[in-house]
Amino acid sequence: MSQGIFPIQRIRVWYRPMRSRDSGENHRVSTPLELLFDLCFVVAVGAASADLHHELVEGHIGHGILSYAMVFFAIWWGWLNFSWFASAFDTDDVPYRLATLVQIAGGLTVAAGVDRAFNGDFRVVMVGYVLMRLAMVTQWLRAAKSDPERRTTALWYAGGITFVQALWVADALIGFPQATAAILFAVLVVCELAVPSIAESRGGTSWHPHHIAERYGLFTLIVLGEVVLSATTAVKEGVSEGEHVGTLIGLAAAGLVLVFSMWWLYFDQPGHLRLVRHPSLLSTSSWGYGHYLIFASAAAVGTGLELAVDYDTHHSEISGLATALVVTVPVAVFLLSVWLLHIGPTNECREIAIGYPLTAVLVLAASFGPAPIHVTAVLAAALVALTVFASHGRLRSA
Known part of the structure; x- marks a missing residue:
């Protein structure tokens, strides 16, 4: 009897009719x-x-x-x-x-x-x-x-x-x-x-909101991992020269705080909520397409940190302001994109709704001051603290 079952199982694994999956399927993961x-x-x-x-x-x-x-x-x-x-x-x-x-x-x-x-x-x-x-x-x-x-x-x-x-x-x-x-x-x-x-518009497909949010979240994690790798490699090469060690250690610490803050801010709000609450084609498209800015800006932060290492070790041809902007502009784009796609300008917690765009403006302004990357890291961490305390206060009042 077992010999008759196994071939049928293999046939089913080899080929299945490609029909739409249930958009409310339980335990749907990558x-x-x-x-x-x-x-x-x-x-x-x-x-x-x-x-x-x-x-x-x-x-x-x-x-x-x-x-x-x-x-x-x-x-x-x-x-x-x-x-x-x-x-x-x-x-x-x-x-x-x-x-x-x-x-x-x-x-x-x-x-x-x-x-x-x-x-x-x-x-x-x-x-x-x-x-x-x-x-x-x-x-x-x-x-x-x-x-x-x-x-x-x-x-x-x-x-x-x-x-x-x-x-x-x-x-x-x-x-x-x-x-x-x-x-x-x-x-x-x-x-x-x-x-x-x-x-x-001819008939929507049955994509799964939780699954899609997880897919986007996982790719964001991998991109942030690439940022850490790029920055670590750059700092390692700079330290191997035996000069500017203190400066590079400070830069590495700022970069790490910045990446940690970006991770926290992206995952602070469940990504699927926007897809569930606003299932229209326009809202879904803007959420899905808007992540181009999140992915591209996150990856560009790694490039900016590498460039900052080159600048501090005198291996770059561009000015300090341009170096700062290569970090601060992607961070500002990341914050504004997360704000628009995950948080929402009309978020019921006004401190959080206002905090994201305000921090993005301050990050851009930091480009023109001393230690712009360190200040950017502090601002991002402060936004994390704001979201934590504001959310905690809202939960307690509820």
């Missing part, structure tokens, strides 16, 4: 495959941050920031699309796993092409990006075949992604001048962002 996906994609995040550091330390500020924003979009958009699809249709069978591994391979190809992209050659990044997106098309076509209720939505996704990828490839093959290419890039980004909105 799978090992999703965690592997995140770890591989953070390699691309690290590559983008490293090249941004190289550009900034040589004084190429405008070019470095623009290239970083473009490359980071390719990384983030591939991650985002997989995460939302998996929340609604993850079957964890062999075809699904293989398609996901192809997407991971595309993400690693993007990582391999980051250096060239910062030098103006986006061909390798384009190959990896198209590989990710076409693998995503196969997933949507499979969903369209297995789930009649959401077939129209799935086909709109598949068709929209394919159409935009054709535009990306045409753009790469034609090779427009740099100024025109930048405009076309912006247009194609808008097209990419429009595909989910158009497809979801």
Whole structure:
């Protein structure tokens, strides 16, 4: 009897119909495959941050920031699309796993092409990006075949992604001048962002709010880990020279306090609350898309801390003010993004609602004073203290 059961079990594991999962499913957590996906994609995040550091330390500020924003979009958009699809249709069978591994391979190809992209050659990044997106098309076509209720939505996704990828490839093959290419890039980004909105308007997919919030939270954790790694490596290299040890230790302490504060502030409010309370397409899209600023700014803080080490060890070509801004601007963007997406300007606790934007303004102002990074760390820690005491007082009064 056992010999008859095992083949059936293997068949069920090998292939399952790709139907929508229950959006209220209990104990829905990230799978090992999703965690592997995140770890591989953070390699691309690290590559983008490293090249941004190289550009900034040589004084190429405008070019470095623009290239970083473009490359980071390719990384983030591939991650985002997989995460939302998996929340609604993850079957964890062999075809699904293989398609996901192809997407991971595309993400690693993007990582391999980051250096060239910062030098103006986006061909390798384009190959990896198209590989990710076409693998995503196969997933949507499979969903369209297995789930009649959401077939129209799935086909709109598949068709929209394919159409935009054709535009990306045409753009790469034609090779427009740099100024025109930048405009076309912006247009194609808008097209990419429009595909989910158009497809979801045909019938929403059954993504899981708690699962999505966890996926975003885990990626935020990994990015913050990359920040710690970048800053630690930079401090280690600076200390190995035997000079500026006291300054670098103080900078390392400030950087650690800053990262700890960013972690605390992001996870202070449960991420799924916004998705549950405001389930409209516009609110969901703004929450999901807005995390581009959270992820990109968090990763850029690591670059800023590396640059601060270079400045203190006299290995940088840019001024002290510019060095400070490379840290304070991403921190301010991070605070404002978390405020808008998690806290809310109309938060019932007014101290918290006002504290985030006020701290962001003070962080930017700290750029023009002495020890800007240390002051930024103190301000971020003070905001953490404010949220703790304000929340505690509200709980006691309740």
